[in-house]
Amino acid sequence: MPTLFGSNGWTRLRRFVQLAGVAVLAVLVAACGGSSRSADQNTDAKSSGGSPASGQSIDELTVVVPVMSDALDTTKASVGSLGTLLLGLEPLMRYGPDQELTPNLAESFEQDGATTYRLKLRGGVKFWDGSPLTTDDVLASIAVHRTKGTASFIAGQWADVKSVRETAPDELTIRLSRPNPQFVYALAQTGIFSKAFAAKHGDQLGSPRVLTMGTGPYRFESFTPSSKAVLVRNEDYWGERPRVGRIETRVIADDSNRLLALQSGDVDAIIGIPLSQTKTFSRIPDFKVSDTVDYSVYKFNFELDKKGWDDIHLRRAFAHTVDRKALAGGVLGGAAPATTLVPPSIMEGLLPKDEVAAAYEQLGSTLPAFDLKRAKAELAQSRTPKGLKTTLLVAGSDPNLSALAQTVAQNAKKVGIELDIKQVDDNTYFNAVYFKHTTDGLSIDNYGSDGPDPVNIPNNALNSATALPGGSGINIADFRDRGIDELFARGARLEADDPARGPLIIEALKRSAAELPYVPIAYPRLYMGLKKDYAYDGFSTFWWLNRWPDQIAASAS
Amino acid sequence: MTFRHPVLQFTARRLLAAALVVLAVSALTFSFIHLAPGGPEQTIAGRFATPEQLEGIRDSYGLDDPLPAQYADYLVHAVRLDFGNSISTREPVVTAMQDRLGVTAPLILGSFVLICILGTGLGTLAAYRKGSGLDRFLVGVAVTGASAPAFATAIILVFVFGVQLGWFPTFGDGEGLADRARHLVLPVIALTLVGVASMLKITRARVAQVLQEDHVTFARARGLRPSYIVGRSVLRNAGIQVVTQSGVILLALVAGGVLVEVTFGLNGVGALFIKAIEARDIPVIQAVSLLITLFIVLVNLAVDLLYFALDPRVRAQPAGARA
Numbered sequence: 001m002p003t004l005f006g007s008n009g010w011t012r013l014r015r016f017v018q019l020a021g022v023a024v025l026a027v028l029v030a031a032c033g034g035s036s037r038s039a040d041q042n043t044d045a046k047s048s049g050g051s052p053a054s055g056q057s058i059d060e061l062t063v064v065v066p067v068m069s070d071a072l073d074t075t076k077a078s079v080g081s082l083g084t085l086l087l088g089l090e091p092l093m094r095y096g097p098d099q100e101l102t103p104n105l106a107e108s109f110e111q112d113g114a115t116t117y118r119l120k121l122r123g124g125v126k127f128w129d130g131s132p133l134t135t136d137d138v139l140a141s142i143a144v145h146r147t148k149g150t151a152s153f154i155a156g157q158w159a160d161v162k163s164v165r166e167t168a169p170d171e172l173t174i175r176l177s178r179p180n181p182q183f184v185y186a187l188a189q190t191g192i193f194s195k196a197f198a199a200k201h202g203d204q205l206g207s208p209r210v211l212t213m214g215t216g217p218y219r220f221e222s223f224t225p226s227s228k229a230v231l232v233r234n235e236d237y238w239g240e241r242p243r244v245g246r247i248e249t250r251v252i253a254d255d256s257n258r259l260l261a262l263q264s265g266d267v268d269a270i271i272g273i274p275l276s277q278t279k280t281f282s283r284i285p286d287f288k289v290s291d292t293v294d295y296s297v298y299k300f301n302f303e304l305d306k307k308g309w310d311d312i313h314l315r316r317a318f319a320h321t322v323d324r325k326a327l328a329g330g331v332l333g334g335a336a337p338a339t340t341l342v343p344p345s346i347m348e349g350l351l352p353k354d355e356v357a358a359a360y361e362q363l364g365s366t367l368p369a370f371d372l373k374r375a376k377a378e379l380a381q382s383r384t385p386k387g388l389k390t391t392l393l394v395a396g397s398d399p400n401l402s403a404l405a406q407t408v409a410q411n412a413k414k415v416g417i418e419l420d421i422k423q424v425d426d427n428t429y430f431n432a433v434y435f436k437h438t439t440d441g442l443s444i445d446n447y448g449s450d451g452p453d454p455v456n457i458p459n460n461a462l463n464s465a466t467a468l469p470g471g472s473g474i475n476i477a478d479f480r481d482r483g484i485d486e487l488f489a490r491g492a493r494l495e496a497d498d499p500a501r502g503p504l505i506i507e508a509l510k511r512s513a514a515e516l517p518y519v520p521i522a523y524p525r526l527y528m529g530l531k532k533d534y535a536y537d538g539f540s541t542f543w544w545l546n547r548w549p550d551q552i553a554a555s556a557s
Numbered sequence: 558m559t560f561r562h563p564v565l566q567f568t569a570r571r572l573l574a575a576a577l578v579v580l581a582v583s584a585l586t587f588s589f590i591h592l593a594p595g596g597p598e599q600t601i602a603g604r605f606a607t608p609e610q611l612e613g614i615r616d617s618y619g620l621d622d623p624l625p626a627q628y629a630d631y632l633v634h635a636v637r638l639d640f641g642n643s644i645s646t647r648e649p650v651v652t653a654m655q656d657r658l659g660v661t662a663p664l665i666l667g668s669f670v671l672i673c674i675l676g677t678g679l680g681t682l683a684a685y686r687k688g689s690g691l692d693r694f695l696v697g698v699a700v701t702g703a704s705a706p707a708f709a710t711a712i713i714l715v716f717v718f719g720v721q722l723g724w725f726p727t728f729g730d731g732e733g734l735a736d737r738a739r740h741l742v743l744p745v746i747a748l749t750l751v752g753v754a755s756m757l758k759i760t761r762a763r764v765a766q767v768l769q770e771d772h773v774t775f776a777r778a779r780g781l782r783p784s785y786i787v788g789r790s791v792l793r794n795a796g797i798q799v800v801t802q803s804g805v806i807l808l809a810l811v812a813g814g815v816l817v818e819v820t821f822g823l824n825g826v827g828a829l830f831i832k833a834i835e836a837r838d839i840p841v842i843q844a845v846s847l848l849i850t851l852f853i854v855l856v857n858l859a860v861d862l863l864y865f866a867l868d869p870r871v872r873a874q875p876a877g878a879r880a
Contacts, residue, residue: 070600070645070836078603149613153603207648208656224824225646226832228729250729252822256712257728261822264720264727425835427595435599435611450605472607 056554058534062248063549064258066272070225073206074191075144075152079450080272082189083544084229084249089191089214092119092138093184095452095545097538099349101184105133105192105215114179114493115162119187121170125238127194128219135166140195156472157186157451181496182459185451188545191216217242217547227251243550262287268534269552271543273527275333275400286532293345294526295541296448297338297457298327298404300519301433301476306441308390312516313382314417318442319368319519320375321411328522331403338520339364340509341447341457350454350502359506366513367520375415387416390440394421395429401444404521434473443476446524452542453496455505459488462512477517484508564865571861575854579847583635586846587628590839596620597644600836618644631843640844645836650844653829660730661825663741664817665810668748672806675749676756677799681787683757684764695757703754707813711747711820718743728822744821748813752806759802763795770794796867804860808853 068084069077077085094104103109106119125133142164145152152158160180167173176183197205197213204210211220217239218231228250233242250267252258255277261267263284273281273289282289300322302309309315324337336343340363347356368374379385392409394401402423409419419442424432433443449456460466464485466475491504526541535555538546598614599606615621619630634641640650679699683692702710719727731740767773768791776786792799815827826845833841864871 070643071647073647078605149610149617151598151601151606151610151614153605155602155610156605156607203642203647205647207646209648209652222732225643225648227822227824227828250822252728254820254822256708257715257820257822260712260715260720261728264715264723266727425595427599427835427837428593430599431595435595435606435608469608472605474605 056243058244058549058552058554060246060248061244061269061549061552062250062267064252064261064267064270065249066251068226068229068249068251069206071206072212072220072223072229074141074193075150075154076206077191078153078189079448080544082191083271083548084231086189086191086216086545087218087231087247087547087549088216088220089141089193089212090216091188091190092192093187094547095185095188095542097540097546097551099452099540099542101188105138106187109187111184111495114495115176117174117176117184117187118167119172119174121172122238123170125215126236127197127213127215128234128236129194129197129213131194131196133192133215134195135170135172137195138172138192139164139166140198141192142190145190154186154189154450157183157189179492179494181492181494181498181501182451182453182456184496185453185545189451218244218247218549221246240550243553247549259284262529265531268531269536270529271526273529275335275524275527276403278333278527281527281529284529287529288532289527289529290536290539291525291527292540293343294448294524295343295346295452295457296446297341297343297523298332298335298400298446298521299338299341299444300408300521301443301445302517302519303437303439303441303443304477304479304515304517306439308384308388309441311382311384313378314384314388315516315519316368317375317378317382317415318412318417319516320371320378321415321417322408322519322521323370323411324521325370327404327407331407332400332522332524335522335524338522339367340513340520341461341518342454342505342509343523346449346454347502347505349452350497350499350505355502359510363506363509363513366510368516370411372411372414375411379415379417387418389418389420390442391420391422392442392444393429393432393439394423394444395426396423397426398446400524401446405444433476437468437473437476437478444521445476447474449541452545455488455491455501458505458508461518462508463488479512479515479517481511481515484511487511564862567865568858568862571858575851575858578854579850582850583632583843583847584628586843587631588624590837590842591624591627593837595837597837597839600645600838635843635847641840643833643841644838645833645841646838650840653841654826654844654848657824657826657829659737660741660823661814661818661827663737664744664748664823664825665807665814667741667745668752668810668814669803669807671745671749672752672756672810673803676753677760677792679753680757680760681764681792683761684768687761687765692761696761699754699757702750703752705750707747707751707816708820710750711743711817714743714747715821730823730825740821740823744817744823747821748810748817751813752810756799756802756806760795760799763798764791767791767794793867797864800860800863800867804856807856811849811852 065080065083067080069081072085072088074085074089091104092106093101093109095101105122105125107122108120110118112118121133121135121138127133142158144150145155145158146161160176160178160183162175162177164172164174191214194213201210206212208223208225211223217234217237219234221230221232223229228248231247233245252261255274259277259280262270262281278289281287302315304310328335328337339360344356344360379387392405394405402421405419405421409421412419432438433445447457447461460474462479462484463475464480465471467478467480487504487508491501494501528536528539530536533555534552537551537553596615597618598611598620601614602610619627638651642649643653646653679695683695686692715727718724725743726740729740731737773786773790776790814825815831818825818827819831826848829841830845833845
C-alpha cells in the first residue's frame with residue numbers, strides 16, 4: 001500500500017513518533033510554562049494536594065487512567081482496569097485508602113478458621129434498573145471466575161475456592177480447599193453484576209452497545225473498549241452519595257497527546273504518569289504532581305533451566321554488571337534501588353520498620369554489587385568463560401524496559417555478555433516471557449502486584465506452583481525449592497494480618513537470593529497529577545481498589 | 558452500446574481480478590496471524606492465565622484446528638458478511654467497524670476532498686502564475702507541509718489551536734455530530750497538510766504542460782473565456798494524471814490516517830486495527846484487512862473507470878489493450 005509516512009516497523013515508528021513528539025512538546029511546554037516551579041519543588045512525595053474540602057460535590061471529572069478493559073466485564077479486568085470497572089460493578093468488600101477491607105455489598109464478613117468465610121448480603125440494595133440485589137446475582141458473579149475453562153483474568157484468585165453456597169437467607173459461605181490469606185482481596189476485586197441482565201445479553205455482556213448492570217455508586221453511560229468510559233452518579237445509591245456527577249475515564253496512549261490534553265485543561269487528573277514524563281508534567285502550570293510507592297519491581301529474570309543461565313556463576317557475573325543505583329536514579333527518575341522482590345514499605349504492613357530495615361540490609365548484602373572486576377572473575381569461573389551473546393526482549397508498551405536494558409548492555413558488553421535487545425509487541429513479549437518461557441534465558445520485566453498482600457510478588461515469583469508447566473508461568477525463573485514452598489504454605493495457614501507471616505516471607509526471600517533467580521533493579525514510584533483546584537486524599541498504589549473519585553475534592557487551599 | 562460494452566467487459570474482468578486479490582490477501586493475512594508468536598488466548602485470559610486456561614480457550618475458539626479448516630470456516634462466514642465477534646471486546650466485528658467508520662470515514666474523506674480542492678485549485682493557480690512570487694510561495698508552503706512529519710504537524714496544531722487558543726479539543730473523537738465534527742477539525746487539517754503538496758505539485762506540473770499545448774493556444778486565439786479553457790481544455794487534459802494521483806493519495810490517507818488517529822486519540826478503524834494486531838484478535842484483523850483490501854481494489858477500479866470518462870482516446874482503445 002502506498003503510504004505518506006512509511007509503514008515498516010510500526011512499533012518502532014510509533015515509539016519514535018512518541019519520543020519525537022514528546023521532545024517537541026517538552027520544548028513547547030518549557031517555553032510556555034516559564035513561571036512554573038521546578039519538578040522537585042512540584043513533586044510531593046506524601047500529599048496529593050491541598051486539604052480536601054470533604055463532602056463537596058464535583059460536577060464533572062475527566063481522568064486519564066493507565067489502562068482500561070476491553071469489555072465492561074469482570075472476567076476481563078484486573079489491576080488498573082478494575083479502577084473503572086469497580087466504580088459501577090461494586091465488590092462485596094471494599095479496600096479503602098486506609099488499607100483496610102470493609103464490608104460493602106456484604107453487610108458483614110467473618111472468617112471461621114483458615115478456610116471458611118461467611119458473608120451476609122446487604123439488604124435493600126438495588127441495581128440501576130431497580131431490581132433488587134440477591135444472592136443469585138452474587139453467586140453468578142462469582143461463578144464466572146470459577147467455572148471450568150473460564151477465561152477470567154482473576155480466575156487464579158478464586159482457584160483455591162472449593163465451594164460457594166447460600167447457607168442461610170442472604171448469607172453466603174465460601175470454603176477454600178487450602179488456606180490462602182490473599183483470598184480476601186479477591187472479594188475486593190470481584191465486581192457484582194445482575195444475573196438477569198447477563199443472561200439476557202449472553203456473550204455481548206459488557207460490549208459498547210450493551211454495557212452492564214451493577215449496583216455501584218456510578219453507572220456506565222457509554223464505553224469504548226480499552227479507551228474511554230463515561231460514568232454518571234447513581235442518584236439512588238444505597239450508601240454515601242457519590243461525590244462526582246459525571247466521570248470520564250480515558251486512556252490516552254500517545255505520550256505527546258496525553259501531555260497536550262493535560263496542558264489544555266481538558267483533563268482534570270492523570271493516574272500513572274510515565275516515569276519518563278514526570279518532570280515535563282510537573283512543569284504544567286496549575287497542575288500538581290505527586291507520587292507514592294508502587295508495589296512493583298523492575299527485575300531481570302533468569303530461566304534456570306536454560307543452557308548458560310543454569311550456571312550460578314554466569315548469573316552472578318551478569319548481576320555484577322547491573323548498576324541498580326544509577327538505573328533507579330537515572331532511567332527510572334528517582335526510584336529506589338531494589339534489594340529484593342518486595343518494596344520495604346509493603347513489608348512494613350506486616351513487620352516493624354526497624355525489623356524490615358535490618359532484613360533488607362542483609363538481603364542487600366547478598367545481592368551482587370555493581371562491580372565489573374568481580375563480574376569478570378565470576379564469568380571466568382562459569383562454563384562460558386568467554387561470555388555469550390543473548391537476545392533480550394523488551395515490550396514497546398514500557399519504554400523503561402528498553403532504557404534499562406540498553407544501559408545494562410553497555411556494562412555487560414565490557415565483561416563479554418552481549419545483549420541483543422529486541423523490541424516486540426506486548427503479545428509476543430508476554431508469550432515469550434510469561435506464558436511459554438521461550439526467551440534465551442534472560443528477560444527483563446516490571447512485575448506489579450495484583451493484590452495488596454506482601455506475599456503476592458514473592459509467592460508468584462518463587463513458588464513452585466506458579467512455575468511452568470503446571471502453573472501460570474509467572475514464576476519466570478521456574479525456580480523450585482521445597483523449603484521455600486513450605487515457608488509459603490506455613491504463612492498461608494495464618495490470617496492475613498498475622499505478623500508471624502512477615503519473618504516467613506523474609507526467610508523465603510533470603511533463601512532464594514542465594515540462588516539468584518532474579519536480579520531486582522528498582523522499585524518505581526507511581527505518579528499522579530491533578531489540577532491544583534482539587535485534592536486527592538489517600539492516593540496509593542492500590543487506588544484501583546478504592547472508590548477513588550470520592551477521595552477527590554475541591555481543594556480548600 | 559458499442560461504447561458501453563467494452564467498459565462493462567473491462568469492469569467485469571477487473572472485478573474478477575479483484576476477487577482473486579481479496580482471496581489471496583485474506584489467505585496471506587490468515588497465515589501471518591497464525592504464524593506470529595503469541596495468540597488471542599493470552600489477551601483473553603490475561604497475564605496470570607494457567608496453561609490449562611490457555612488450552613481451554615484455544616479449544617473453544619478452534620484455534621488448534623488445522624489451518625485450512627479454520628480458513629474454510631472463515632470464508633464460509635465471510636461471504637455472508639458474518640465476521641463473528643471480536644475476541645477481545647466481544648462486540649460483533651461488523652458493529653465495531655461501523656462504529657469506528659463513523660470516525661475514520663469523515664477523517665479520510667474530509668481530508669481527501671480538501672486535498673483535491675486545494676491541491677488542484679492551488680496547483681492550477683501556480684501553473685498559470687508559473688515563475689511568479691505566488692507560484693514560489695504556494696510551492697514552498699506545500700513542500701513545507703509535506704516535509705513536516707504528520708505527528709509534528711499534529712502536535713503543533715493541537716498546541717496552537719487546542720492548548721493556546723482553546724478552539725478545538727485536544728484528544729478523543731467526541732459524541733454526537735457537532736462534537737464529532739469539532740474533534741475532527743485538527744486531524745483533518747493535519748492529514749490535509751501532508752497530502753495537499755503532492756496533489757498541488759502534480760496539478761501544477763501537468764497544467765503547466767497542457768498550457769503549452771496547441772489546443773489551448775487555439776482556444777485562447779478563438780477568444781474563449783479563460784474559465785471555459787481551464788475547465789474544458791486544461792483540467793480535462795491534465796485529468797488523467799490528477800486522477801491517478803488522487804487514487805494514490807486516497808490510499809495513502811488510509812495508512813496516514815492510522816498515525817493521525819493514534820496521535821489524536823481517535824477511536825477509528827486504524828486504532829481498532831492496531832489494537833487487534835496487538836491482541837491477535839483474529840476476527841477483527843481479518844475483517845479490517847478485508848475492508849482495506851476492498852477499498853484499495855475499488856479505488857483503483859474507480860480510477861481506471863474515471864479514465865474512460867475523462868479521455869475519449871481510452872474509450873476508443875480495444876479492451877484487450879488496456880488489460
